[in-house]
Amino acid sequence: MVLYETAGKGTLTAILKNKLSCFPHLHSRIEAGLIIKGSSNMFIHGKKYTVKEGDAFFVPPNTIHSYEDKEEVWAHLLICPPEDIAPLFGETAAYNTACPVIHLEDLDFAKQLFLRMEALVQSTKPTASQGAISYAAAIISELLLRADAEPPEREKDLTAAQKILAFCDMNYKRNINLDTLSAELGYSKYYISRVFSGDIKTSFTDYLRGLRIHAARRLLRSTNMSVTDIAYEVGYTCVRTFNRQFSQITGLSPTEYAKEKRQTSKQQKSK
Template sequence: MVAFYENKDKDLFIHYGNSLDFAPHLHNHIELIYMLEGETVTNVDGNKALLKKGEIFVSFPNQVHQYSSKGPEKYLIFIFSPDLFKEMKHIFQNYIPDNQVIKNAYKYPCLYSFLSSAAEVYESNHEFKDLQIKGYLLVFFAELLKIMKLKSIKTSNLSMLQNILVYCSENYAKDLSLDTISESLHVSKYYVSHLLKKKINIGFSDYINALRISEACGHLLSEDKSITEIAYLVGFNTIRTFNRAFIKQTELTPTDFRKKNLYGIKIQNKEF
Protein backbone atom coordinates (compact mmCIF):
# COMPACT_ATOMS: atom_id res chain seq x y z
CA MET A 1 0.00 0.00 0.00
CA VAL A 2 1.18 3.53 -0.75
CA ALA A 3 0.30 6.99 0.41
CA PHE A 4 -1.84 9.38 -1.57
CA TYR A 5 -3.11 12.91 -1.02
CA GLU A 6 -6.84 13.38 -0.51
CA ASN A 7 -8.72 16.57 -1.22
CA LYS A 8 -11.82 16.23 0.92
CA ASP A 9 -14.84 17.90 -0.67
CA LYS A 10 -17.13 17.32 2.32
CA ASP A 11 -16.81 19.10 5.67
CA LEU A 12 -18.14 16.11 7.60
CA PHE A 13 -18.35 12.35 7.06
CA ILE A 14 -19.57 9.81 9.64
CA HIS A 15 -19.72 6.07 9.02
CA TYR A 16 -19.97 2.70 10.80
CA GLY A 17 -17.59 0.26 9.12
CA ASN A 18 -16.27 -3.30 9.42
CA SER A 19 -13.01 -3.30 7.44
CA LEU A 20 -10.43 -0.82 8.64
CA ASP A 21 -7.64 -1.45 6.14
CA PHE A 22 -6.58 1.60 4.14
CA ALA A 23 -3.45 2.80 2.40
CA PRO A 24 -1.38 5.67 3.84
CA HIS A 25 -3.14 8.93 3.10
CA LEU A 26 -2.98 12.63 3.85
CA HIS A 27 -5.64 15.34 3.97
CA ASN A 28 -6.59 18.62 5.62
CA HIS A 29 -9.25 17.03 7.82
CA ILE A 30 -9.32 15.49 11.28
CA GLU A 31 -9.80 11.73 11.30
CA LEU A 32 -11.29 10.10 14.38
CA ILE A 33 -12.09 6.43 15.01
CA TYR A 34 -13.79 4.70 17.93
CA MET A 35 -13.02 0.96 17.81
CA LEU A 36 -16.09 -1.10 18.70
CA GLU A 37 -14.85 -4.63 17.95
CA GLY A 38 -11.58 -6.21 16.82
CA GLU A 39 -8.26 -4.45 16.35
CA THR A 40 -6.12 -2.85 13.66
CA VAL A 41 -2.57 -1.53 13.35
CA THR A 42 -2.39 2.23 12.87
CA ASN A 43 0.57 4.14 11.49
CA VAL A 44 0.90 7.93 11.76
CA ASP A 45 3.98 9.63 10.33
CA GLY A 46 5.86 6.35 10.71
CA ASN A 47 4.72 5.62 14.28
CA LYS A 48 2.84 2.33 14.63
CA ALA A 49 0.28 1.59 17.34
CA LEU A 50 -2.35 -1.10 17.87
CA LEU A 51 -5.94 0.15 18.07
CA LYS A 52 -8.19 -2.18 20.10
CA LYS A 53 -11.79 -2.34 21.26
CA GLY A 54 -12.78 0.62 23.40
CA GLU A 55 -9.89 2.78 22.19
CA ILE A 56 -9.85 5.98 20.11
CA PHE A 57 -7.62 6.90 17.20
CA VAL A 58 -7.06 10.55 16.25
CA SER A 59 -5.16 12.02 13.31
CA PHE A 60 -4.89 15.81 12.95
CA PRO A 61 -4.71 17.64 9.57
CA ASN A 62 -1.82 16.74 7.24
CA GLN A 63 -0.57 13.73 9.15
CA VAL A 64 0.21 10.74 6.93
CA HIS A 65 -1.78 7.83 8.37
CA GLN A 66 -2.81 4.29 7.49
CA TYR A 67 -4.57 1.20 8.88
CA SER A 68 -3.72 -2.49 8.56
CA SER A 69 -6.57 -4.80 9.54
CA LYS A 70 -5.94 -7.79 11.80
CA GLY A 71 -9.31 -9.47 11.30
CA PRO A 72 -13.05 -8.79 11.64
CA GLU A 73 -13.75 -5.34 13.05
CA LYS A 74 -16.44 -2.83 13.78
CA TYR A 75 -15.71 0.86 14.15
CA LEU A 76 -17.22 4.33 14.00
CA ILE A 77 -15.26 6.85 11.93
CA PHE A 78 -15.51 10.64 11.69
CA ILE A 79 -13.70 12.74 9.09
CA PHE A 80 -14.28 16.47 9.36
CA SER A 81 -12.79 19.87 8.59
CA PRO A 82 -11.23 21.84 11.45
CA ASP A 83 -13.05 24.86 9.99
CA LEU A 84 -16.23 23.49 11.59
CA PHE A 85 -14.77 24.18 15.02
CA LYS A 86 -13.33 27.68 15.15
CA GLU A 87 -13.18 27.39 18.92
CA MET A 88 -10.44 24.76 18.60
CA LYS A 89 -8.95 25.53 15.19
CA HIS A 90 -5.72 26.90 16.70
CA ILE A 91 -5.19 23.54 18.43
CA PHE A 92 -5.62 21.56 15.22
CA GLN A 93 -3.29 23.95 13.35
CA ASN A 94 -0.45 24.08 15.86
CA TYR A 95 -0.46 20.71 17.63
CA ILE A 96 -0.67 16.99 16.96
CA PRO A 97 -1.45 14.10 19.33
CA ASP A 98 1.57 12.82 21.23
CA ASN A 99 0.09 9.33 20.75
CA GLN A 100 -2.44 8.61 18.01
CA VAL A 101 -4.25 5.96 20.09
CA ILE A 102 -5.99 6.91 23.35
CA LYS A 103 -5.72 3.66 25.28
CA ASN A 104 -7.93 4.54 28.26
CA ALA A 105 -10.89 5.92 26.30
CA TYR A 106 -13.17 3.09 27.47
CA LYS A 107 -12.91 4.47 31.01
CA TYR A 108 -14.92 7.49 29.87
CA PRO A 109 -18.31 6.20 28.60
CA CYS A 110 -19.43 9.74 27.77
CA LEU A 111 -16.94 9.84 24.87
CA TYR A 112 -18.68 7.09 22.92
CA SER A 113 -22.06 8.46 23.94
CA PHE A 114 -21.28 11.81 22.28
CA LEU A 115 -19.97 10.12 19.14
CA SER A 116 -22.87 7.68 18.76
CA SER A 117 -25.35 10.52 19.29
CA ALA A 118 -23.63 12.56 16.56
CA ALA A 119 -23.75 9.54 14.23
CA GLU A 120 -27.46 9.08 14.88
CA VAL A 121 -28.20 12.73 14.12
CA TYR A 122 -26.04 12.51 10.97
CA GLU A 123 -28.52 10.05 9.47
CA SER A 124 -31.49 12.33 10.18
CA ASN A 125 -32.88 15.17 8.09
CA HIS A 126 -34.08 17.70 10.61
CA GLU A 127 -33.40 21.41 10.21
CA PHE A 128 -30.80 21.82 12.95
CA LYS A 129 -28.87 18.58 12.55
CA ASP A 130 -25.55 20.27 11.61
CA LEU A 131 -25.71 22.44 14.71
CA GLN A 132 -26.53 19.45 16.88
CA ILE A 133 -23.65 17.38 15.49
CA LYS A 134 -21.26 20.25 16.08
CA GLY A 135 -22.46 20.45 19.68
CA TYR A 136 -21.84 16.76 20.30
CA LEU A 137 -18.35 16.94 18.77
CA LEU A 138 -17.45 20.09 20.69
CA VAL A 139 -18.24 18.51 24.05
CA PHE A 140 -16.52 15.31 22.89
CA PHE A 141 -13.26 17.15 22.21
CA ALA A 142 -13.61 19.21 25.37
CA GLU A 143 -13.58 15.91 27.29
CA LEU A 144 -11.00 14.18 25.07
CA LEU A 145 -8.46 16.99 25.38
CA LYS A 146 -8.45 16.47 29.13
CA ILE A 147 -6.90 13.03 28.68
CA MET A 148 -5.04 13.42 25.36
CA LYS A 149 -1.49 14.76 25.33
CA LEU A 150 -0.52 17.15 22.53
CA LYS A 151 2.81 18.32 21.14
CA SER A 152 3.74 21.28 18.97
CA ILE A 153 4.23 20.54 15.26
CA LYS A 154 7.01 21.50 12.89
CA THR A 155 5.11 22.80 9.90
CA SER A 156 7.92 23.13 7.35
CA ASN A 157 8.30 19.44 6.49
CA LEU A 158 4.56 18.83 6.53
CA SER A 159 3.93 21.75 4.21
CA MET A 160 6.57 20.61 1.73
CA LEU A 161 5.34 17.01 1.85
CA GLN A 162 1.81 18.23 1.17
CA ASN A 163 3.05 20.31 -1.78
CA ILE A 164 4.89 17.32 -3.20
CA LEU A 165 1.93 14.95 -2.85
CA VAL A 166 -0.49 17.47 -4.33
CA TYR A 167 1.85 18.09 -7.29
CA CYS A 168 2.21 14.36 -7.88
CA SER A 169 -1.54 13.75 -7.69
CA GLU A 170 -2.15 16.47 -10.29
CA ASN A 171 0.63 15.47 -12.70
CA TYR A 172 1.27 11.72 -12.42
CA ALA A 173 -0.21 11.02 -15.88
CA LYS A 174 2.46 13.23 -17.46
CA ASP A 175 6.15 12.52 -18.01
CA LEU A 176 6.94 13.19 -14.36
CA SER A 177 10.39 12.99 -12.77
CA LEU A 178 12.25 14.20 -9.72
CA ASP A 179 13.85 16.86 -11.92
CA THR A 180 10.39 18.09 -12.96
CA ILE A 181 9.21 18.38 -9.36
CA SER A 182 12.47 20.01 -8.31
CA GLU A 183 12.12 22.68 -10.98
CA SER A 184 8.39 23.26 -10.38
CA LEU A 185 8.53 23.42 -6.57
CA HIS A 186 12.00 25.00 -6.32
CA VAL A 187 13.38 22.34 -4.04
CA SER A 188 16.25 19.87 -4.37
CA LYS A 189 15.28 16.59 -6.03
CA TYR A 190 17.36 14.79 -3.40
CA TYR A 191 15.26 16.42 -0.67
CA VAL A 192 12.05 15.36 -2.43
CA SER A 193 13.28 11.77 -2.58
CA HIS A 194 14.44 11.88 1.05
CA LEU A 195 11.14 13.31 2.29
CA LEU A 196 9.03 10.69 0.52
CA LYS A 197 11.20 7.89 1.86
CA LYS A 198 11.28 9.28 5.39
CA LYS A 199 7.61 10.22 5.74
CA ILE A 200 5.78 7.55 3.73
CA ASN A 201 8.51 4.95 3.28
CA ILE A 202 8.38 4.68 -0.50
CA GLY A 203 10.61 5.63 -3.40
CA PHE A 204 9.53 8.28 -5.90
CA SER A 205 9.10 5.94 -8.89
CA ASP A 206 7.06 3.42 -6.90
CA TYR A 207 4.85 6.20 -5.58
CA ILE A 208 4.12 7.63 -9.04
CA ASN A 209 3.47 4.16 -10.44
CA ALA A 210 1.05 3.44 -7.60
CA LEU A 211 -0.92 6.60 -8.37
CA ARG A 212 -1.09 5.55 -12.00
CA ILE A 213 -2.18 2.01 -11.14
CA SER A 214 -4.92 3.31 -8.85
CA GLU A 215 -6.24 5.40 -11.73
CA ALA A 216 -5.92 2.46 -14.12
CA CYS A 217 -8.03 0.26 -11.82
CA GLY A 218 -10.88 2.74 -12.10
CA HIS A 219 -10.71 2.67 -15.90
CA LEU A 220 -10.52 -1.12 -15.99
CA LEU A 221 -13.66 -1.48 -13.89
CA SER A 222 -15.80 1.24 -15.44
CA GLU A 223 -14.90 1.56 -19.12
CA ASP A 224 -14.44 -0.45 -22.30
CA LYS A 225 -11.00 0.97 -23.15
CA SER A 226 -8.31 -1.53 -24.05
CA ILE A 227 -5.56 -2.25 -21.57
CA THR A 228 -3.03 -0.60 -23.87
CA GLU A 229 -5.15 2.57 -24.09
CA ILE A 230 -5.45 2.70 -20.31
CA ALA A 231 -1.71 2.19 -19.82
CA TYR A 232 -0.87 5.22 -21.94
CA LEU A 233 -3.75 7.24 -20.52
CA VAL A 234 -2.45 7.00 -16.95
CA GLY A 235 1.14 7.84 -17.87
CA PHE A 236 3.04 4.64 -18.74
CA ASN A 237 5.26 4.69 -21.83
CA THR A 238 5.15 0.96 -22.53
CA ILE A 239 2.63 -1.80 -21.90
CA ARG A 240 5.40 -3.96 -20.43
CA THR A 241 6.18 -1.36 -17.74
CA PHE A 242 2.47 -1.00 -17.02
CA ASN A 243 1.95 -4.74 -16.60
CA ARG A 244 4.96 -5.09 -14.31
CA ALA A 245 3.86 -2.17 -12.09
CA PHE A 246 0.26 -3.42 -12.02
CA ILE A 247 1.26 -6.90 -10.87
CA LYS A 248 3.56 -5.43 -8.21
CA GLN A 249 0.73 -3.42 -6.66
CA THR A 250 -2.30 -5.71 -7.10
CA GLU A 251 -0.69 -9.18 -7.52
CA LEU A 252 -2.87 -9.54 -10.63
CA THR A 253 -2.41 -8.77 -14.30
CA PRO A 254 -4.68 -6.01 -15.66
CA THR A 255 -6.61 -8.67 -17.61
CA ASP A 256 -7.17 -10.82 -14.51
CA PHE A 257 -8.14 -7.78 -12.48
CA ARG A 258 -10.84 -6.91 -14.99
CA LYS A 259 -12.06 -10.51 -15.35
CA LYS A 260 -12.34 -11.11 -11.62
CA ASN A 261 -14.45 -8.00 -11.25
CA LEU A 262 -16.72 -9.01 -14.12
CA TYR A 263 -17.27 -12.40 -12.49
CA GLY A 264 -18.32 -10.71 -9.28
CA ILE A 265 -15.30 -11.34 -7.09
CA LYS A 266 -14.80 -8.37 -4.82
CA ILE A 267 -11.61 -6.60 -5.83
CA GLN A 268 -11.55 -3.09 -4.43
CA ASN A 269 -9.15 -0.19 -4.59
CA LYS A 270 -10.19 1.38 -1.27
CA GLU A 271 -10.43 5.13 -0.97
CA PHE A 272 -10.55 7.17 2.27
Protein backbone atom coordinates in the same frame (compact mmCIF):
# COMPACT_ATOMS: atom_id res chain seq x y z
CA MET B 1 -1.33 -2.05 1.16
CA VAL B 2 -3.59 0.38 -0.66
CA LEU B 3 -3.83 4.11 -0.50
CA TYR B 4 -6.30 5.23 2.08
CA GLU B 5 -9.58 6.61 0.75
CA THR B 6 -9.66 10.15 2.03
CA ALA B 7 -12.64 12.48 1.86
CA GLY B 8 -13.05 15.21 -0.68
CA LYS B 9 -12.30 18.80 0.21
CA GLY B 10 -14.98 20.46 2.32
CA THR B 11 -16.82 17.27 3.25
CA LEU B 12 -17.42 15.35 6.46
CA THR B 13 -16.91 11.60 6.16
CA ALA B 14 -18.09 9.20 8.86
CA ILE B 15 -17.94 5.48 8.09
CA LEU B 16 -17.40 2.04 9.58
CA LYS B 17 -14.38 0.41 7.91
CA ASN B 18 -13.02 -3.14 8.04
CA LYS B 19 -9.58 -2.10 6.77
CA LEU B 20 -7.23 0.72 7.73
CA SER B 21 -3.98 -0.30 5.99
CA CYS B 22 -2.65 2.40 3.68
CA PHE B 23 0.43 4.14 2.36
CA PRO B 24 1.79 7.20 4.21
CA HIS B 25 -0.17 10.27 3.15
CA LEU B 26 -1.39 13.62 4.41
CA HIS B 27 -4.42 15.84 3.92
CA SER B 28 -5.78 19.10 5.29
CA ARG B 29 -8.52 17.44 7.35
CA ILE B 30 -8.77 16.12 10.89
CA GLU B 31 -8.84 12.33 11.13
CA ALA B 32 -10.14 10.48 14.17
CA GLY B 33 -11.32 6.96 14.80
CA LEU B 34 -12.37 4.27 17.23
CA ILE B 35 -11.21 0.64 17.05
CA ILE B 36 -14.06 -1.73 17.91
CA LYS B 37 -12.37 -4.98 16.86
CA GLY B 38 -8.80 -6.09 16.16
CA SER B 39 -5.69 -3.93 16.06
CA SER B 40 -3.54 -1.91 13.70
CA ASN B 41 -0.17 -0.18 13.74
CA MET B 42 -0.47 3.57 13.18
CA PHE B 43 2.52 5.61 12.03
CA ILE B 44 2.66 9.38 12.65
CA HIS B 45 5.66 11.04 10.99
CA GLY B 46 7.32 7.62 11.04
CA LYS B 47 6.70 6.94 14.75
CA LYS B 48 4.83 3.72 15.46
CA TYR B 49 1.77 3.42 17.72
CA THR B 50 -0.48 0.39 18.22
CA VAL B 51 -4.24 0.93 18.30
CA LYS B 52 -6.47 -1.90 19.51
CA GLU B 53 -10.06 -2.56 20.56
CA GLY B 54 -11.20 0.22 22.88
CA ASP B 55 -8.66 2.74 21.57
CA ALA B 56 -9.49 6.01 19.87
CA PHE B 57 -6.97 7.91 17.77
CA PHE B 58 -6.53 11.46 16.50
CA VAL B 59 -4.51 12.78 13.54
CA PRO B 60 -4.18 16.59 13.13
CA PRO B 61 -4.36 18.22 9.68
CA ASN B 62 -1.29 18.09 7.40
CA THR B 63 0.25 15.21 9.33
CA ILE B 64 1.96 12.35 7.49
CA HIS B 65 0.33 9.15 8.70
CA SER B 66 -0.35 5.57 7.67
CA TYR B 67 -1.83 2.34 9.02
CA GLU B 68 -0.73 -1.29 8.88
CA ASP B 69 -3.35 -3.76 10.07
CA LYS B 70 -2.04 -6.56 12.31
CA GLU B 71 -5.23 -8.63 11.98
CA GLU B 72 -8.85 -8.19 10.96
CA VAL B 73 -9.85 -4.76 12.17
CA TRP B 74 -13.11 -2.81 12.39
CA ALA B 75 -13.03 0.89 13.09
CA HIS B 76 -15.34 3.88 13.09
CA LEU B 77 -13.59 6.62 11.12
CA LEU B 78 -14.19 10.36 11.02
CA ILE B 79 -12.54 12.71 8.50
CA CYS B 80 -13.51 16.33 8.96
CA PRO B 81 -12.34 19.70 7.58
CA PRO B 82 -11.31 21.90 10.55
CA GLU B 83 -13.35 24.78 9.14
CA ASP B 84 -16.54 22.71 9.44
CA ILE B 85 -16.33 22.53 13.22
CA ALA B 86 -14.49 25.81 13.88
CA PRO B 87 -17.75 27.75 14.56
CA LEU B 88 -18.61 25.21 17.28
CA PHE B 89 -15.20 24.45 18.62
CA GLY B 90 -12.78 27.17 17.54
CA GLU B 91 -9.14 26.78 16.62
CA THR B 92 -8.56 23.94 19.07
CA ALA B 93 -9.89 21.59 16.38
CA ALA B 94 -6.41 21.62 14.84
CA TYR B 95 -4.47 21.10 18.10
CA ASN B 96 -1.69 18.51 18.32
CA THR B 97 -1.66 15.64 20.80
CA ALA B 98 1.33 14.35 22.77
CA CYS B 99 0.13 10.81 22.03
CA PRO B 100 -2.39 10.18 19.21
CA VAL B 101 -3.82 7.06 20.90
CA ILE B 102 -6.42 7.43 23.66
CA HIS B 103 -7.75 4.36 25.48
CA LEU B 104 -11.46 4.66 26.31
CA GLU B 105 -13.04 2.90 29.27
CA ASP B 106 -16.58 3.89 28.21
CA LEU B 107 -16.41 2.21 24.79
CA ASP B 108 -20.17 1.79 24.37
CA PHE B 109 -20.79 5.52 24.81
CA ALA B 110 -18.11 6.37 22.24
CA LYS B 111 -19.55 3.84 19.79
CA GLN B 112 -22.98 5.44 20.11
CA LEU B 113 -21.55 8.87 19.26
CA PHE B 114 -19.92 7.50 16.10
CA LEU B 115 -23.01 5.51 15.11
CA ARG B 116 -25.27 8.53 15.50
CA MET B 117 -22.89 10.68 13.46
CA GLU B 118 -22.72 8.04 10.70
CA ALA B 119 -26.52 7.84 10.57
CA LEU B 120 -26.79 11.62 10.22
CA VAL B 121 -24.20 11.68 7.42
CA GLN B 122 -26.37 9.19 5.49
CA SER B 123 -29.63 11.00 6.27
CA THR B 124 -31.38 13.24 3.74
CA LYS B 125 -33.15 15.36 6.37
CA PRO B 126 -32.48 19.12 6.07
CA THR B 127 -30.88 19.42 9.51
CA ALA B 128 -28.90 16.16 9.36
CA SER B 129 -25.71 17.71 8.01
CA GLN B 130 -25.43 20.22 10.83
CA GLY B 131 -26.28 17.52 13.34
CA ALA B 132 -23.46 15.33 12.02
CA ILE B 133 -21.01 18.22 12.35
CA SER B 134 -22.14 18.74 15.95
CA TYR B 135 -21.41 15.09 16.76
CA ALA B 136 -18.02 15.37 15.03
CA ALA B 137 -17.18 18.40 17.17
CA ALA B 138 -18.24 16.53 20.33
CA ILE B 139 -16.07 13.51 19.46
CA ILE B 140 -13.02 15.61 18.60
CA SER B 141 -13.48 17.75 21.71
CA GLU B 142 -13.60 14.67 23.94
CA LEU B 143 -10.49 13.15 22.36
CA LEU B 144 -8.48 16.37 22.64
CA LEU B 145 -9.47 16.80 26.28
CA ARG B 146 -8.26 13.29 27.09
CA ALA B 147 -5.05 13.62 25.08
CA ASP B 148 -3.66 16.83 26.63
CA ALA B 149 -3.72 18.59 23.27
CA GLU B 150 -1.55 21.63 22.55
CA PRO B 151 -1.80 24.41 19.93
CA PRO B 152 0.10 23.78 16.67
CA GLU B 153 3.25 25.73 15.86
CA ARG B 154 1.77 28.43 13.67
CA GLU B 155 4.95 29.57 11.98
CA LYS B 156 6.30 26.12 11.29
CA ASP B 157 6.94 25.55 7.58
CA LEU B 158 5.82 22.41 5.82
CA THR B 159 8.51 19.74 5.86
CA ALA B 160 10.06 18.49 2.63
CA ALA B 161 8.02 15.29 2.92
CA GLN B 162 4.78 17.26 3.30
CA LYS B 163 5.61 19.40 0.27
CA ILE B 164 6.50 16.35 -1.80
CA LEU B 165 3.30 14.47 -0.90
CA ALA B 166 1.15 17.55 -1.52
CA PHE B 167 2.73 18.01 -4.96
CA CYS B 168 2.13 14.36 -5.86
CA ASP B 169 -1.46 14.56 -4.64
CA MET B 170 -2.16 17.54 -6.91
CA ASN B 171 -0.21 16.33 -9.97
CA TYR B 172 -0.53 12.53 -10.09
CA LYS B 173 -2.50 12.73 -13.36
CA ARG B 174 0.51 14.27 -15.09
CA ASN B 175 3.47 12.35 -16.49
CA ILE B 176 5.67 13.16 -13.49
CA ASN B 177 8.90 11.59 -12.26
CA LEU B 178 11.71 12.41 -9.85
CA ASP B 179 13.14 14.93 -12.32
CA THR B 180 9.76 16.70 -12.41
CA LEU B 181 9.61 16.94 -8.61
CA SER B 182 13.19 18.17 -8.50
CA ALA B 183 12.51 20.95 -11.01
CA GLU B 184 9.21 22.00 -9.40
CA LEU B 185 10.22 21.81 -5.72
CA GLY B 186 13.90 22.68 -5.82
CA TYR B 187 15.19 19.49 -4.18
CA SER B 188 17.63 17.11 -5.86
CA LYS B 189 16.03 13.92 -7.11
CA TYR B 190 18.40 11.93 -4.90
CA TYR B 191 17.17 13.82 -1.83
CA ILE B 192 13.54 13.26 -2.86
CA SER B 193 14.24 9.56 -3.28
CA ARG B 194 15.73 9.45 0.25
CA VAL B 195 12.65 11.24 1.65
CA PHE B 196 10.41 8.58 0.14
CA SER B 197 12.48 5.66 1.40
CA GLY B 198 13.28 7.18 4.81
CA ASP B 199 10.24 9.28 5.84
CA ILE B 200 7.44 7.83 3.73
CA LYS B 201 8.66 4.21 3.75
CA THR B 202 7.92 3.53 0.09
CA SER B 203 9.33 4.46 -3.30
CA PHE B 204 8.15 7.38 -5.44
CA THR B 205 7.01 4.93 -8.12
CA ASP B 206 4.91 2.89 -5.68
CA TYR B 207 3.43 6.01 -4.10
CA LEU B 208 2.43 7.49 -7.47
CA ARG B 209 0.92 4.15 -8.49
CA GLY B 210 -1.07 4.09 -5.25
CA LEU B 211 -2.46 7.58 -5.86
CA ARG B 212 -3.59 6.66 -9.36
CA ILE B 213 -5.19 3.38 -8.35
CA HIS B 214 -6.95 5.10 -5.45
CA ALA B 215 -8.41 7.66 -7.86
CA ALA B 216 -9.42 4.89 -10.26
CA ARG B 217 -11.22 2.99 -7.50
CA ARG B 218 -13.19 6.12 -6.65
CA LEU B 219 -14.21 6.62 -10.30
CA LEU B 220 -15.18 2.96 -10.70
CA ARG B 221 -17.46 3.27 -7.67
CA SER B 222 -19.04 6.61 -8.47
CA THR B 223 -19.23 6.90 -12.28
CA ASN B 224 -20.14 4.91 -15.39
CA MET B 225 -16.86 5.76 -17.13
CA SER B 226 -15.23 2.95 -19.11
CA VAL B 227 -12.08 1.29 -17.80
CA THR B 228 -10.11 2.80 -20.69
CA ASP B 229 -11.33 6.33 -19.95
CA ILE B 230 -10.56 5.92 -16.24
CA ALA B 231 -7.04 4.67 -16.99
CA TYR B 232 -6.29 7.79 -19.03
CA GLU B 233 -8.08 10.06 -16.55
CA VAL B 234 -5.86 9.02 -13.62
CA GLY B 235 -2.58 9.37 -15.51
CA TYR B 236 -1.93 6.09 -17.32
CA THR B 237 -0.90 6.03 -20.98
CA CYS B 238 -1.27 2.25 -21.33
CA VAL B 239 -4.50 0.49 -20.36
CA ARG B 240 -2.73 -2.86 -20.08
CA THR B 241 -0.35 -1.43 -17.47
CA PHE B 242 -3.31 0.07 -15.60
CA ASN B 243 -5.14 -3.27 -15.52
CA ARG B 244 -2.06 -5.11 -14.29
CA GLN B 245 -1.23 -2.62 -11.53
CA PHE B 246 -4.87 -2.34 -10.44
CA SER B 247 -5.04 -6.12 -10.01
CA GLN B 248 -1.73 -6.19 -8.13
CA ILE B 249 -2.99 -3.65 -5.57
CA THR B 250 -6.65 -4.62 -5.19
CA GLY B 251 -6.63 -8.31 -6.08
CA LEU B 252 -9.35 -7.67 -8.67
CA SER B 253 -9.46 -6.44 -12.25
CA PRO B 254 -11.05 -2.97 -12.70
CA THR B 255 -14.15 -4.60 -14.20
CA GLU B 256 -14.45 -7.08 -11.32
CA TYR B 257 -13.95 -4.29 -8.78
CA ALA B 258 -16.70 -2.14 -10.31
CA LYS B 259 -19.10 -5.10 -10.44
CA GLU B 260 -18.43 -6.03 -6.81
CA LYS B 261 -18.97 -2.45 -5.60
CA ARG B 262 -22.23 -2.13 -7.56
CA GLN B 263 -23.53 -5.36 -6.01
CA THR B 264 -22.56 -4.20 -2.52
CA SER B 265 -24.29 -0.87 -3.09
CA LYS B 266 -27.50 -2.59 -4.23
CA GLN B 267 -27.48 -4.87 -1.18
CA GLN B 268 -27.04 -1.91 1.17
CA LYS B 269 -29.90 0.00 -0.49
CA SER B 270 -32.22 -3.00 -0.23
CA LYS B 271 -31.73 -3.28 3.55
